[in-house]
Amino acid sequence: MYKKLLLSLVFSIASVSALAETVWIDVRSAGEFNSGHIEGALNIVYSDIVAGVREQGIDKDDQIMLYCRSGRRSGIATDALLQAGWTGAVNRGGYAALIEAGYKSVLVDPQ
Known part of the structure; x- marks a missing residue:
C-alpha cells in the first residue's frame, strides 16, 4: 500500500513539473537588450522584476532563467523573485558567458 502511495505521489510531482x-x-x-539578447528572452528591468513577472502571467512554479551583463542585476532580481514566491528563479549570470556557452543571440531590428 505504501509503495502504491509513494509511486502515485512521485507521478503527481513529475506531472506538475x-x-x-x-x-x-x-x-x-x-x-x-536591443543590442543583443538570448533568443526568446523577455526584457524586464531588474528593478521592476516582480511586477513585470506578474504582468507576464509567469507561474510561480515556472523555471525563470535570469541574466544581465555580469550577473549582479540578475542576482538582485533572482533574490526578489524568490522572496516573492517564485521558486524556480535562477541567476544564470552574464550575457557574454551564456553566448560563449552556446546560447543563441539575437539583435532587435532598429527599423
Missing part, C-alpha cells in the same frame, strides 16, 4: 515552463528574462535596460 512537466507542466512548468522555462522562461528566459534579460534584466538589463531596453538599450542593452
Whole structure:
C-alpha cells in the first residue's frame, strides 16, 4: 500500500513539473537588450522584476532563467523573485558567458 502511495505521489510531482515552463528574462535596460539578447528572452528591468513577472502571467512554479551583463542585476532580481514566491528563479549570470556557452543571440531590428 505504501509503495502504491509513494509511486502515485512521485507521478503527481513529475506531472506538475512537466507542466512548468522555462522562461528566459534579460534584466538589463531596453538599450542593452536591443543590442543583443538570448533568443526568446523577455526584457524586464531588474528593478521592476516582480511586477513585470506578474504582468507576464509567469507561474510561480515556472523555471525563470535570469541574466544581465555580469550577473549582479540578475542576482538582485533572482533574490526578489524568490522572496516573492517564485521558486524556480535562477541567476544564470552574464550575457557574454551564456553566448560563449552556446546560447543563441539575437539583435532587435532598429527599423
